[in-house]
Amino acid sequence: RELFMYDPFTVWLRLKKMSPDGSRFTFVNEFSRADGDRAAVIESSCCWLDLENRKVTAPPARIHAIMNNLEKTIPNIS
Numbered sequence: 001r002e003l004f005m006y007d008p009f010t011v012w013l014r015l016k017k018m019s020p021d022g023s024r025f026t027f028v029n030e031f032s033r034a035d036g037d038r039a040a041v042i043e044s045s046c047c048w049l050d051l052e053n054r055k056v057t058a059p060p061a062r063i064h065a066i067m068n069n070l071e072k073t074i075p076n077i078s
Contacts, residue, residue, distance in 0.1 A: 001039040008034040015070040016043065022064035023048050023056050028073050 003009050010032045018025040024047045031039040050057040058064065 001033065001037060003031065003033065003039050009039060010034075013070065014073045015067060016073045018067060021058040022067055023058045025067060 012030045012032075014028045014030070016026040016028050024045075026043060026045045029040075029042045029044070031041070033039050047056045048059045049055070059067070
C-alpha cells in the first residue's frame with residue numbers, strides 16, 4: 001500500500017528473534033496508515049559487528065537489555 005508525503009502513519013518495531021547473547025537478531029517493522037490499513041511490513045535480519053576484528057559480537061549489556069525488552073512478535077522469545 002502506498003504512503004504519500006505528509007500522510008500520517010504509524011510504525012511498530014518488534015523483535016522477532018534474537019540469539020541468547022544478542023549478537024544476531026531479527027526486527028519486524030510494521031507501517032500502518034492512519035485508517036489502520038497495513039501499508040508495509042519489513043523484516044530485517046541483523047548482527048552486531050566488531051569493526052576492528054571483523055567478527056560478529058554481542059552488544060553492550062545495556063543495549064542487549066533494551067533489545068530484550070522490546071515488544072515481541074511471538075510471546076516468550078528471548
